[in-house]
Amino acid sequence: MTESALTENSIADTATADAADTADAADAAVDPELRGRALDGILLLLPRVLKRELSEVTENACLFDEVGLTSAATLELILELEDHLDVQIDVEGIDQDDLRSVGTLAGFVAGHVIAED
Numbered sequence: 524m525t526e527s528a529l530t531e532n533s534i535a536d537t538a539t540a541d542a543a544d545t546a547d548a549a550d551a552a553v554d555p556e557l558r559g560r561a562l563d564g565i566l567l568l569l570p571r572v573l574k575r576e577l578s579e580v581t582e583n584a585c586l587f588d589e590v591g592l593t594s595a596a597t598l599e600l601i602l603e604l605e606d607h608l609d610v611q612i613d614v615e616g617i618d619q620d621d622l623r624s625v626g627t628l629a630g631f632v633a634g635h636v637i638a639e640d
Contacts, residue, residue, distance in 0.1 A: 566580055577590065
């Protein structure tokens with residue numbers, strides 16, 4: 524292997540490790556009880572937001588491809604979830620990975636609740 528290939532591999536390995544550390548830190552900040560409540564709330568609210576019955580939806584269900592969530596429905600779901608959980612959710616840092624599945628959204632919600640004054 525050439526020196527430049529070794530350098531590229533070590534850079535990629537470092538980036539992967541940094542991403543894993545960031546994910547671990549985010550997971551550590553998630554309240555498991557709140558994550559469970561968020562998960563239950565998402566599963567409860569999805570049929571109302573989508574205005575249709577859903578076959579069995581699991582935590583690993585892809586929100587867009589499997590469940591059929593749209594951008595507008597995502598906003599409505601988050602607003603409904605705030606009311607259901609009686610919390611405010613900081614959505615400033617939400618990205619596509621946070622919306623990958625029902626479980627990733629529940630994790631995001633549990634880790635991004637705005638503390639009341």
